[in-house]
Amino acid sequence: MLAVLFLLATAAPLSSQDTPAQTSDADHARHSVAVNLLRAINTAEVTYKFKHGGAYAAWDALVASEEFHGSRVLAGLARFDPQLVNAQFSTAPEILPGWTLRLNLTADAQAYDLLLQDTRVNPCGYAAITDERGVIWQAKTIDCEI
Numbered sequence: 327m328l329a330v331l332f333l334l335a336t337a338a339p340l341s342s343q344d345t346p347a348q349t350s351d352a353d354h355a356r357h358s359v360a361v362n363l364l365r366a367i368n369t370a371e372v373t374y375k376f377k378h379g380g381a382y383a384a385w386d387a388l389v390a391s392e393e394f395h396g397s398r399v400l401a402g403l404a405r406f407d408p409q410l411v412n413a414q415f416s417t418a419p420e421i422l423p424g425w426t427l428r429l430n431l432t433a434d435a436q437a438y439d440l441l442l443q444d445t446r447v448n449p450c451g452y453a454a455i456t457d458e459r460g461v462i463w464q465a466k467t468i469d470c471e472i
Contacts (some may be wrong), residue, residue, distance in 0.1 A: 353452070360425070360442050360454040361462055367429075367440060368460045370394040381435035382458065385418045385427060420445070 368468075372382045373393040388394050404413070419426040421442075428441040437458045442453040450470030455463045 331367070354389070355454060357464065358445060360412070360444070360452070361464070363425075364440065364456045365440060365463050366394070366464075368456055368458075371438065371458070372460075382431055382438045383407050383435075384431060387419070388429075389415045419457045 329357075340456065367388070370388055370391065370393045371382050374388060374391055375381060377393065383391065383393075413422060415421050418429065422425045424445050426445055427445045427464045429438060430440075431438045439457040442454045450466045455465060
């Protein structure tokens with residue numbers, strides 16, 4: 327009997343942890359665009375650094391560069407979301423309608439961190455975050471499930 331109670335006590339928390347967060351298809355599509363856009367930016371930053379003297383670029387320089395527009399990942403992003411085929415990226419903070427970008431370079435431009443935030447009215451918010459290591463994180467406000 328004790329073994330059965332132990333199994334039930336440990337199985338319930340494990341099964342709830344394995345349950346994926348519920349998001350709408352529209353939210354999932356927006357989050358995918360954000361993640362893929364950060365992949366494109368990371369790729370463009372590395373290429374820019376290699377070609378331009380070993381420093382990462384500020385957003386204004388990067389968005390105007392061949393490294394950004396020639397990125398294979400950016401082309402893949404346009405295939406993923408047809409609305410982005412002819413996307414006109416703006417200077418920060420609002421780089422696309424509904425998306426703000428904050429790109430911070432260190433003083434020597436050898437590192438960066440980037441926050442891409444969904445600005446739609448949404449109580450949970452959403453942001454995708456990356457840096458020069460190329461790792462991408464997703465975040466929501468503290469009171470919301472990820």
